[in-house]
Amino acid sequence: MSGRTRVEDGRVRIRAREPGDAAAIVEVLRAIVADGRGAVMRPEDVPDAARYRERLQESEGELGLVLELDGELVAEGAVSRFGGALIRHVGLLSMGVHPSAQGLGLGRRMLEALVEGAAHQGVGRLELYVRADNARARRLYESSGFELEGIRRRFVRLEDGTELDDCIYVRFLD
Numbered sequence: 514m515s516g517r518t519r520v521e522d523g524r525v526r527i528r529a530r531e532p533g534d535a536a537a538i539v540e541v542l543r544a545i546v547a548d549g550r551g552a553v554m555r556p557e558d559v560p561d562a563a564r565y566r567e568r569l570q571e572s573e574g575e576l577g578l579v580l581e582l583d584g585e586l587v588a589e590g591a592v593s594r595f596g597g598a599l600i601r602h603v604g605l606l607s608m609g610v611h612p613s614a615q616g617l618g619l620g621r622r623m624l625e626a627l628v629e630g631a632a633h634q635g636v637g638r639l640e641l642y643v644r645a646d647n648a649r650a651r652r653l654y655e656s657s658g659f660e661l662e663g664i665r666r667r668f669v670r671l672e673d674g675t676e677l678d679d680c681i682y683v684r685f686l687d
């Protein structure tokens with residue numbers, strides 16, 4: 514979009530996440546939750562690095578990527594597969610960019626890498642959930658081939674009692 518900086522390819526590296534990334538990923542998640550926009554957790558819900566490391570070890574085999582900008586981990590994303598044999602082709606995408614690095618085109622790159630990785634793993638139906646008031650994320654997904662499939666009404670309840678709708682987006686990869 515006009516007016517925003519886009520960083521050069523040479524400064525960006527997207528790679529598979531490793532258990533050793535846990536502390537840096539937790540930092541990204543904490544910053545996103547503290548920022549508030551788009552979050553569905555409270556800061557205290559973000560696991561600590563040790564617990565997150567265990568989770569990463571347990572979820573080996575799941576598609577998980579991190580993005581480094583000038584060598585610093587600033588974004589993470591994953592596609593988790595559903596469990597049942599008949600819904601194994603369904604993947605749930607989640608991603609986040611550190612607030613200090615948002616608006617630079619990194620989210621779009623991470624999204625492209627996750628979609629490519631999911632297709633490679635045989636995901637046919639890729640879905641994601643996003644708060645209805647998260648206009649930035651919705652613009653990104655809608656311009657990347659995701660279609661709004663449904664609205665979960667009053668799905669999110671903020672600390673002050675305000676209720677927000679949540680959107681289900683889907684993109685078919687096969």
Ligand SMILES: CC(C)(COP(=O)(O)OP(=O)(O)OC[C@H]1O[C@@H](n2cnc3c(N)ncnc32)[C@H](O)[C@@H]1OP(=O)(O)O)[C@@H](O)C(=O)NCCC(=O)NCCS
Nearest residue numbers: 514551608609610615616617618619620621649650652653
């Ligand atoms: C949503 C999120 C992943 C987008 O990543 P990002 O790096 O900020 O976005 P990008 O710079 O790649 O921009 C992608 C698109 O988002 C939209 N966008 C980005 N910055 C924007 C801004 N300041 N104003 C309006 N739209 C914006 C645009 O549509 C943009 O596409 P374009 O650059 O081709 O016009 C990131 O902002 C984020 O992590 N937010 C908090 C957590 C979250 O909402 N996660 C997603 C929930 S599933």
